[in-house]
Amino acid sequence: xxxxHYRLMQRTYMVLFxxxxxxxxxYMMIFSFNESKGYALFTGFTLKWYKSLFTNSxxxxxxxxxxxxxxxxxIIATIMGTMAxxxxxxxxxxxxxxxxxxxxxxxxNPEIITGISLMLLFVAYQKFAAGEGWLAEMLPDQIMGxxxxxxxxxxxxxxxxxxxxxxKLRQMDIRLYExxxxxxxxxxxxxxxxxxxxxxxxxxxxxxxxxxxSIDDFMISYFNSGTRETLPLQIYSMTRKKVSPEIYALSxxxxxxxxxxxxxxxxxxxxxxxxxxxxx
Amino acid sequence: MTLNxxxxxxxxxxxxVLFTIVPLAIVVYxxxxxxxxxxxxxxxxxxxxxxxxxxxxxxxxxxxxxxxxVLAFPVGxxxxxxxxxxxxxxxxxIMMPMWMxxxxxxxxxxxxxxxxxxxxxxxxxxGIGPFTMLNxxxxxxxxxxxxxxxxxxLPLYTSMTKIDASIVEAAEDLGANLFQTLVxxxxxxxxxxxxTGITMVFVPAVSTFAISxxxxxxxxxxxxxLIEMQFLGNSYNLNVGSAMSLVLMVIVLxxxxxxxxxxxxxxxGAV
Numbered sequence: 177x178x179x180x181h182y183r184l185m186q187r188t189y190m191v192l193f194x195x196x197x198x199x200x201x202x203y204m205m206i207f208s209f210n211e212s213k214g215y216a217l218f219t220g221f222t223l224k225w226y227k228s229l230f231t232n233s234x235x236x237x238x239x240x241x242x243x244x245x246x247x248x249x250x251i252i253a254t255i256m257g258t259m260a261x262x263x264x265x266x267x268x269x270x271x272x273x274x275x276x277x278x279x280x281x282x283x284x285n286p287e288i289i290t291g292i293s294l295m296l297l298f299v300a301y302q303k304f305a306a307g308e309g310w311l312a313e314m315l316p317d318q319i320m321g322x323x324x325x326x327x328x329x330x331x332x333x334x335x336x337x338x339x340x341x342x343x344k345l346r347q348m349d350i351r352l353y354e355x356x357x358x359x360x361x362x363x364x365x366x367x368x369x370x371x372x373x374x375x376x377x378x379x380x381x382x383x384x385x386x387x388x389x390s391i392d393d394f395m396i397s398y399f400n401s402g403t404r405e406t407l408p409l410q411i412y413s414m415t416r417k418k419v420s421p422e423i424y425a426l427s428x429x430x431x432x433x434x435x436x437x438x439x440x441x442x443x444x445x446x447x448x449x450x451x452x453x454x455x456x
Numbered sequence: 457m458t459l460n461x462x463x464x465x466x467x468x469x470x471x472x473v474l475f476t477i478v479p480l481a482i483v484v485y486x487x488x489x490x491x492x493x494x495x496x497x498x499x500x501x502x503x504x505x506x507x508x509x510x511x512x513x514x515x516x517x518x519x520x521x522x523x524x525x526v527l528a529f530p531v532g533x534x535x536x537x538x539x540x541x542x543x544x545x546x547x548x549x550i551m552m553p554m555w556m557x558x559x560x561x562x563x564x565x566x567x568x569x570x571x572x573x574x575x576x577x578x579x580x581x582x583g584i585g586p587f588t589m590l591n592x593x594x595x596x597x598x599x600x601x602x603x604x605x606x607x608x609x610l611p612l613y614t615s616m617t618k619i620d621a622s623i624v625e626a627a628e629d630l631g632a633n634l635f636q637t638l639v640x641x642x643x644x645x646x647x648x649x650x651x652t653g654i655t656m657v658f659v660p661a662v663s664t665f666a667i668s669x670x671x672x673x674x675x676x677x678x679x680x681x682l683i684e685m686q687f688l689g690n691s692y693n694l695n696v697g698s699a700m701s702l703v704l705m706v707i708v709l710x711x712x713x714x715x716x717x718x719x720x721x722x723x724x725g726a727v
Contacts, residue, residue: 186534193531196602197553200564203574207567217577256468263465275469281476286663286708288680289701292687293479296694300482331475334468367461392557394666399687408557415563415670427560434555438548 201431208424225425232422238410242391245406249329250386256330257337258379264338265345279335287395294328295399320402328400329390336389337382344378486698499699506682510703513678516593517662520600524608524657525650527601532612532649533642537621547613550606558603562670565602569595569671591673599667607656615649651715659708679704
């Protein structure tokens with residue numbers, strides 16, 4: 177009797193909780209098909225917001241910039257972070273602790289601090305480059321925009337790569353690497369043939385994490401974008417104006433894409449899992 | 457012998473100095489100097505003039521964190537008691553909204569909460585309202601809770617999966633009621649998760665500016681809004697902005713050292 181009652185309470189609570197989580201998303205999906213621009217009344221079905229979304233060149237430009245920044249920053253951060261992780265794991269205890277603690281800084285700092293501190297650096301640089309002197313003459317004056325965005329995104333992505341790859345390196349059996357050397361590999365060959373395949377799952381997942389963080393980032397980009405607009409920045413400036421069901425349409429599309437990716441990757445996981453089970 | 461490749465870290469070390477340490481040093485430098493570069497405590501004093509905003513930020517973030525904890529605790533617990541394959545599905549359901557940009561989700565709440573929005577319309581059928589929900593501090597707290605609650609659930613859930621079902625059963629067999637089980641068993645055993653969750657919710661909540669801007673209107677300024685205005689807004693003043701950022705950093709550090717010290721104490725006690 178008691179357990180039945182308890183079960184019912186548990187069910188109700190979970191249902192209510194998920195209603196809360198998905199209410200805004202459901203709301204956006206429904207109103208992306210709404211004829212009028214109103215908040216509350218559904219006046220008729222239309223696809224015009226989707227149409228105007230795909231002809232809106234500022235949104236498409238913002239999306240393109242976001243994708244470029246995400247791709248470049250993820251590639252650079254993954255390579256630099258993986259190299260750093262290997263380097264850090266071969267350091268002595270003291271220096272390793274120092275470097276990992278400093279690497280934690282951008283992770284634990286509020287995003288707004290990372291954003292404004294980088295902005296101050298870039299402002300200081302621009303002041304310097306606009307000044308006198310042979311070095312200042314050689315340096316470009318205006319960097320706010322693509323370069324600063326790229327640097328900022330690499331900066332907040334690298335720590336995640338390092339903390340993702342480091343544990344994998346620690347798990348790796350060092351004797352595999354030594355065996356490769358004993359069997360006549362050069363250190364370079366040993367790295368590419370033994371170490372890299374061993375840590376590659378962590379490297380790939382870091383790359384994907386970087387991509388998603390970069391596409392999603394608002395706070396840090398906000399302070400370092402100059403006049404350029406990535407997709408989240410574009411969304412922000414759209415939300416500052418009047419209600420636009422185009423944003424709802426955009427959200428609906430993004431949600432569907434994410435849902436598909438998750439479902440496919442999950443199906444793939446269970447597929448490989450079953451396959452492995454059959455093998456064993 | 458180890459992988460002897462210390463040199464591989466060199467590019468990152470240079471990068472770290474340039475883009476992590478130097479920028480933070482510049483923040484400290486700006487906070488303690490005036491336009492001409494002379495040492496001054498004026499900026500900190502001026503930042504202190506906004507103490508009411510700081511107090512409001514701390515208050516709202518604290519309230520949001522407590523609500524998150526209270527709401528997330530049962531979710532984490534129920535989740536940890538499910539069968540493993542169900543746990544995975546539920547975990548994904550909790551993560552999924554997070555994959556959508558938080559600005560979009562917050563924007564949806566703007567529509568939902570507005571005076572002529574769906575919630576007020578539904579309440580109107582029952583003859584209640586309409587209420588002004590948008591542009592209140594309550595709306596800001598709601599936005600924080602909604603956006604950051606997954607960060608509370610996931611660590612709670614992780615530490616709760618380690619609680620053996622037989623321990624809870626034993627407590628019940630020995631006559632503990634639900635409340636006693638909660639206070640004597642479940643809460644003490646999930647302290648690491650609670651501490652992680654509190655920091656992961658409190659830090660972004662206390663430093664946000666987009667949520668307060670969108671759901672709080674102009675009247676519910678937070679620290680984040682103040683800082684943003686010093687750097688990109690109307691009251692452009694990098695020095696005062698840096699001083700405010702410094703104060704924010706100190707607040708966050710204090711919060712984190714508080715929760716982590718608590719965490720360690722509990723761990724020692726548990727052993």
